[in-house]
Every structure is written in C-alpha cells, then in structure tokens.
Amino acid sequence: MNKKLAEEIENLELKNYKHWSSYYAKEAEKSQALLKLFGFSKNDLFLSEKCSKSFNALVSMAMQLKLESVNETNFSISLRELISKKFDLEAKLNERVNETSDLNEKLLQLNLFRETLLKDSKSLESQISTEKENLQEIEMKIQFMKGKMEKYKTEISEMKYHNDTIDKNLFHEKILSDFQNMKIIQKQFQEARAQLDTYQGLPMNMNLAQLKIQQLANEIESLEHQIDELMGFMN
Known part of the structure; x- marks a missing residue:
C-alpha cells in the first residue's frame, strides 16, 4: 500500500476515534448528571466515569502509537464492552425515570384525595x-x-x-x-x-x-x- 495513502487512512481513523471519544465523553457527563439526579449509587457513578476514562485512554494510546502497535481486535472488544455498559446504565436510568413517573402519579392521586377530604370536612362543619x-x-x-x-x-x-x-x-x-x-x-x-x-x-x-x-x-x-x-x- 502507498505510504502516503496509509498515513491518510491512519489520520482518518484517528479523527474518527477523536469524534467518538468526544461524543461518549459528553454522553458520560449527561449520564452522570442524571445518575446523581435520580439517586444512583456511587458504584454506578464510578462505572460511568471509568467507561469514559478507559475509552479516552485507548484513543490517546492510539494517537501516540499511530495504531502501529495497538491490537485492533482488543480495541474493538473493549469498545463494545464500554458501549454495553453504557446501555446498561441507560436501562437503569430509564427504570428510575419510570419509577419517578409512577411516584408522581401516586402523589397526584393523593393530592386529589386530600382535596376531596377537605371539601367533605367543610361540608360537615356547615x-x-x-x-x-x-x-x-x-x-x-x-x-x-x-x-x-x-x-x-x-x-x-x-x-x-x-x-x-x-x-x-x-x-x-x-x-x-x-x-x-x-x-x-x-x-x-x-x-x-x-x-x-x-x-x-x-x-x-x-x-x-x-x-x-x-x-x-x-x-x-x-x-x-x-x-x-x-x-x-x-x-
């Protein structure tokens, strides 16, 4: 393969990794913010941060070595594992969102019941x-x-x-x-x-x-x- 063409392909690969590194870093920040909002454990937060840091480390290593000594297969496996963990966290987050929605619905019903009791109480007083x-x-x-x-x-x-x-x-x-x-x-x-x-x-x-x-x-x-x-x- 032409050396110049190989370098161009390598640079394109690095740009692609940079793009996804930035994307997943932002996604990790969003996930961490939501995890904190909905009361996830410290282990969940640690896992999210670890995913982001591990991915960034892999990209940094690829940039330094220009992919010459990086095992592409292992890199892909690690990337898939990180994505899988991210999806697991998103699933947990969705569960918490649904639980919060259910609690809000119950709270609404309780408020309606309270208003009914207040009306009945005023009627009885009258x-x-x-x-x-x-x-x-x-x-x-x-x-x-x-x-x-x-x-x-x-x-x-x-x-x-x-x-x-x-x-x-x-x-x-x-x-x-x-x-x-x-x-x-x-x-x-x-x-x-x-x-x-x-x-x-x-x-x-x-x-x-x-x-x-x-x-x-x-x-x-x-x-x-x-x-x-x-x-x-x-x-």
Whole structure:
C-alpha cells in the first residue's frame, strides 16, 4: 500500500476515534448528571466515569502509537464492552425515570384525595353549624312554652282559689278558653318532640349535640306530663 495513502487512512481513523471519544465523553457527563439526579449509587457513578476514562485512554494510546502497535481486535472488544455498559446504565436510568413517573402519579392521586377530604370536612362543619342553630331555636321555643305553662298554672290556681266568689258561667268560659290554649301548647310540644326526633340520627362523634338533644327531650317530656295533669284537672 502507498505510504502516503496509509498515513491518510491512519489520520482518518484517528479523527474518527477523536469524534467518538468526544461524543461518549459528553454522553458520560449527561449520564452522570442524571445518575446523581435520580439517586444512583456511587458504584454506578464510578462505572460511568471509568467507561469514559478507559475509552479516552485507548484513543490517546492510539494517537501516540499511530495504531502501529495497538491490537485492533482488543480495541474493538473493549469498545463494545464500554458501549454495553453504557446501555446498561441507560436501562437503569430509564427504570428510575419510570419509577419517578409512577411516584408522581401516586402523589397526584393523593393530592386529589386530600382535596376531596377537605371539601367533605367543610361540608360537615356547615351541617353541624346548621344543626346547632336548629337546636338553639328549639330550646328557645321550649323556654317560651315553659313560660306560658307557668302563666296558665298560676291562673288556674287563682281560679280554683276564688271558685266560690266568681260567676259560674264566667268560670266555665275561662276554663274552656284555657283548655283550648292548653291543647294548642300540647300540639306545639308534640311538634317540638317530632322535630327533636329528627336529630336523633346525628353522627356518634357529636357527643355534645346528642347530650343537648337528650336534655331538650327530657324537658319536653316533663312539660307534657304537667300538661296532662292540668288537662285532667280541667276535665
């Protein structure tokens, strides 16, 4: 072979090796950066750096000896091994990328679940606030009816005391009027009791609300008993 032609071929081979040396050096830097980002072990990083350094050393040796004493077969084998290791690292990197994608998806689902829980919590708080207002309204009605009961009890006692001194007809009309009023109050108590019954199904963790309902129910029962006694007296 012409010596000049051989030198040109040799120079082209060296340029080719330089090109691939630069390419794999850049790829190694990218791989190392990604390996660090995704938490690969020091052994993986060391292997990546070792691949890059070994390849550069082979190219440097070829440049110095101009390929005259370099075993081309061994060089190709070493190059294939380095490329194979690089592909292995890229496969591991892809696995980590997929794992990260799965974790991000799970995190998204957890955030959606958290938002749903917050909405449900706000809805429950609003419901509890409404139930408290209803209970307060019922309590006010009961107190108002208790005042009426005391008033009618006093009037009945006074009428009984003055029974001998008042006109029988007026007394009878008064009794009938009070009797009708007592029936109205009794109906109101029944409505209040029915309204209280609707709150018996409140959640078990609302202990204070359940206790308040029971207290109101006991008051209604006591007042109904007093009404029954007064109704019996009027009859």
